[in-house]
Amino acid sequence: VPLPSEFLDGLRSIAGAEYVRTDESSRTAFAADALKRGAHPPDAVIFPDGADQISAVVRLCREHKVPFVPRGGGSGFTGGSVPVRGGLVISLERMNRILEIDEANLIAVVEPNVITGQLQEAVERVGLFYPPDPSSLNQCAIGGNVAECAGGPRAFKYGTTKQYVLGLEAVLPNGDVVRTGGKVVKNVVGYDLTHLLVGSEGTLAIITRVILRLIPKPPARTTLRATFDTIEAAADAVTRVIAHRVIPASLELIDGDSLEAVAQYLNVRALAPERTAGLLLIEVDGLAEAVAEEAVRCEQACREAGATEILRAKDEAERQELWRVRRELSPSLKTVSPIKFNHDVVVPKARIPDLFGLVRRLKEEYGLRIPCFGHAGDGNIHVNIMVTPGNEEEMRRAHDAERVLFQGVVALEGSISGEHGIGFAKARFLPIELSQPTIELMKRVKQAFDPDGLLNPGKIFPD
Ligand SMILES: Cc1cc2nc3c(=O)[nH]c(=O)nc-3n(C[C@H](O)[C@H](O)[C@H](O)COP(=O)(O)OP(=O)(O)OC[C@H]3O[C@@H](n4cnc5c(N)ncnc54)[C@H](O)[C@@H]3O)c2cc1C
Secondary structure (H helix, E strand, O other): OOOOOOHHHHHHHHHHHHHHHHOOOHHHHHHOOOOOOOOOOEEEEEEEOOOHHHHHHHEEEHHHHHOOEEEEEOOOOOOOOOOOOEEEEEEEOOOOOEEEEEEOEEEEEEEEOOOOHHHHHHHOOOOOOOOOOOOOOOOHHHHHHHOOOOOOHHHHHOOOOOHHHHEEEEEEEOOEEEEEOOOOOOOOOOOOHHHHHOOOOOOOOOEEEEEEEEOOOOOOOEEEEEEEEEHHHHHHHHHHHHHHHOOOEEEEEEEEHHHHHHHHHHHOOOOOOOOEEEEEEEEEEEEEHHHHHHHHHHHHHHHHOOOEEEEEOOHHHHHHHHHHHHOOOOHHHHHHEEEEEEEEOOOOOOHHHHHHHHHHHHHHOOOEEEEEEEEEEEEEEEEEEOOOOOHHHHHHHHHHHHHHHHHHHOOOOOOOOOOOOOOOHHHHHHHHHOOOOHHHHHHHHHHHOOOOOEOOOOOOOOO
């Protein structure tokens, strides 16, 4: 059913006609996110500026019973911003201003669509630091990060987005504007609605302003790369680094299959010593003296675990070179196959060897290619099940394998998503991890915020 002209006129009078689009190419541009599974074009897209406009838009949607979906940078991996039931996409892209960097109180106040990397650069210019660093930081926005509770390599030491959100302004599905938390680090008045909205995947409210905690920028850092013959030895090194009482800022693990893909992608013969089955990228940061001491301890831990080679970046250029492999991972897997089920599973770090054991069984039993890499420091491993386009039989095996993966991860006391969320891609797997009473409680929360079910329908909960 096409949107009523009265509704479209209403949108135009709220945001201005140039900020309301119904043409084919705009609708196509908002039909998918980085999940790239299917195309679900919205009936219209609006680019409002300000909570007042969003509030008016939402009230109009309610009046006409039109579903609406907030969208940030569109880099989500689970289809969170995809309008699976059609309706209106509310793009936050015009709301991209840094409102305040308060150096005395170590706080930043931002509109939702400030690009994460740009906020980091702005605060670092004044010696401050915003640690959450999803690899998509040049594309994703703070609002999307809050909605997904984004993590990244630095989460091991510094935590994920939720550790930095002090307060929010948000538009509820009935059009009311609420403010939660504030500029203080201590605030226990009433329920913690701030952290109910963090990770709510755009299903409870539309975030229009974010108050973030900042920390001083660590003055020094050292980057190491250690290689191992087996993935078990690399996992053992992770345990040993922690046993040496070091919490690196990043502790990234890359398996042999992923390394090979990057080498192919970059067209180099080898990126690491021959037969490398596990590579660790370790970065320690802080005061120079502490960093020097911690780097030595990390090298010792890697040697104890049987590292075949340990490199230390001498300058920023060498550091960039070491990180390059990590950064090129996502695009390079496309050389293996354009279709991948990218699962950001997480287990307690001591169970990482068990997780790799599980992946090995899946590779053997289902005959699949499954390169893995990820944030070993917090047990968050990206397991990429690769599928050849057009191979229906392999696709079936891959679907069977992903279910067994999720069951195995939950059995290891882990979780089926560490940072990408559920969206529509993983909704059917929710009952593997959450009990029925837990899901019912979550649905009652959704009901309390959005009784008409118009905000981002078809997400998180299985039909
Ligand atoms: C190459 C690549 C690397 C990635 N690496 C990481 C990584 O290291 N760590 C990580 O955590 N993620 C990673 N991601 C996933 C993705 O970047 C994150 O989930 C990110 O937080 C999404 O932000 P976005 O602004 O693009 O949100 P979108 O994709 O636009 O939206 C994501 C969800 O948030 C909701 N939303 C967006 N804005 C708002 C708002 N203002 N109010 C309410 N809801 C809103 C949407 O409805 C949707 O449900 C990666 C993605 C890519 C493509």
